[in-house]
Amino acid sequence: MSTVIFYPQTGDKELCRLYGDDGDREMIMREIDGWYGTPESRTEATPRKWGDGDHDVGEADIAYGARTVSVSYRLLAGDRGRLEQLRGMLGALTHRLVRLRVVDPPEDTYQVGEVLQVLPDKAPQNMAAQTDTGLITVLCRRPERLSWRSMDVQLFPVSSASGGLSYGGKGLGLVYPLSYGADAGSPQSVALLRNAGSAMAYPVITVTGPMPDGVLLVGSDGRALQWSGSVGMVPLVLDCRTQTASMGGVDVSRLLASRGFPAVPAMGSLSVQLMSPGSGWATVSVRDTYL
Structure with a gap:
C-alpha cells in the first residue's frame, strides 16, 4: 500500500505520515488525486488563417502547467486530546513549502509544493468525536515527479x-x-x-x-x-x-x-x-x- 510523507523543503525530519492501510494507524491516506498523469497543457495554439486546424508546434514548445495534488485523509485517535494533536500536525503544514513524497512500490517519488488547504469535511462536528476526515491540497509549481533516491x-x-x-x-x-x-x-x-x-x-x-x-x-x-x-x-x-x-x-x-x-x-x-x-x-x- 502507498504511503504519503510530508517533509520540510530542506532537511529529512518528517512533518507527518499518512498510511495507505488502516491497520492500527492514526493518520490514514484514503485517496490521492493529481499525482499520476500529466498536468494540463499550456501549449499555445495558433489557428491557421487558411485551412483547418492550428499551426504545427515543435517539441520544444510543448509545455505543461503546475500540478495540483489532493490527498484525502482520515484521523483515528484514542481520545479527543490526541485528535487535536493530529489536527495540529496537519495544520503545521500550512504557510510553508513542503516536499510531498509518495511511496508507491516500485516508485518512490516526490515534489516540492505549497500547501493551499488543510480542509476538514463539512459534516457536522461532534465535539466528543475521536475521528476526523478531510482534504490536503498541495500546489506543485514544477510538474515533474523526482525519484527520492538520487x-x-x-x-x-x-x-x-x-x-x-x-x-x-x-x-x-x-x-x-x-x-x-x-x-x-x-x-x-x-x-x-x-x-x-x-x-x-x-x-x-x-x-x-x-x-x-x-x-x-x-x-x-x-x-x-x-x-x-x-x-x-x-x-x-x-x-x-x-x-x-x-x-x-x-x-x-x-x-x-x-x-x-x-x-x-x-x-x-x-x-x-x-x-x-x-x-x-x-x-x-x-x-x-x-x-
Missing part, C-alpha cells in the same frame, strides 16, 4: 587519476611506498548518467576545490559547460535546470563562459567528463524524472 557520481580531474613512480622534489631517489599508477579503483573523470523516467532529468553539479583554473565539463552530446572563476573552500553549485551557478548561496552565473548544461533525456543516458585541472572534484547528482 544517482550520485564523483568526477576527478584527469590529472588526479594518473600515476607513476615518484623520485621526490630533488630527484634524489625513489619515494616509498612505491606507486605504479592508476588501477581499477582509481578515481574516474567520466560519468554515465541514467534517467529511467518519462521526462528530461536535470543534474545538480557540486564542485569542491581547489580548482584554481575554473571548471569545464563536456557531455557526450558535444555541449560544454564552463565556469571561469576559481573554486576554493566554498563549493560551486551548478543547477542544470535553472542554468545558474552559485557559491555559498550567492549567484555567480556571470562567470559562466559556456552554458552547455547537461540534461539526461527520458529513458536515456548521457556521459559527462570533467576536463579542467585541479586537485578537487565534482559530484554529479541526477534523479529519475517523471511527468
Whole structure:
C-alpha cells in the first residue's frame, strides 16, 4: 500500500505520515488525486488563417502547467486530546513549502509544493468525536515527479587519476611506498548518467576545490559547460535546470563562459567528463524524472 510523507523543503525530519492501510494507524491516506498523469497543457495554439486546424508546434514548445495534488485523509485517535494533536500536525503544514513524497512500490517519488488547504469535511462536528476526515491540497509549481533516491557520481580531474613512480622534489631517489599508477579503483573523470523516467532529468553539479583554473565539463552530446572563476573552500553549485551557478548561496552565473548544461533525456543516458585541472572534484547528482 502507498504511503504519503510530508517533509520540510530542506532537511529529512518528517512533518507527518499518512498510511495507505488502516491497520492500527492514526493518520490514514484514503485517496490521492493529481499525482499520476500529466498536468494540463499550456501549449499555445495558433489557428491557421487558411485551412483547418492550428499551426504545427515543435517539441520544444510543448509545455505543461503546475500540478495540483489532493490527498484525502482520515484521523483515528484514542481520545479527543490526541485528535487535536493530529489536527495540529496537519495544520503545521500550512504557510510553508513542503516536499510531498509518495511511496508507491516500485516508485518512490516526490515534489516540492505549497500547501493551499488543510480542509476538514463539512459534516457536522461532534465535539466528543475521536475521528476526523478531510482534504490536503498541495500546489506543485514544477510538474515533474523526482525519484527520492538520487544517482550520485564523483568526477576527478584527469590529472588526479594518473600515476607513476615518484623520485621526490630533488630527484634524489625513489619515494616509498612505491606507486605504479592508476588501477581499477582509481578515481574516474567520466560519468554515465541514467534517467529511467518519462521526462528530461536535470543534474545538480557540486564542485569542491581547489580548482584554481575554473571548471569545464563536456557531455557526450558535444555541449560544454564552463565556469571561469576559481573554486576554493566554498563549493560551486551548478543547477542544470535553472542554468545558474552559485557559491555559498550567492549567484555567480556571470562567470559562466559556456552554458552547455547537461540534461539526461527520458529513458536515456548521457556521459559527462570533467576536463579542467585541479586537485578537487565534482559530484554529479541526477534523479529519475517523471511527468
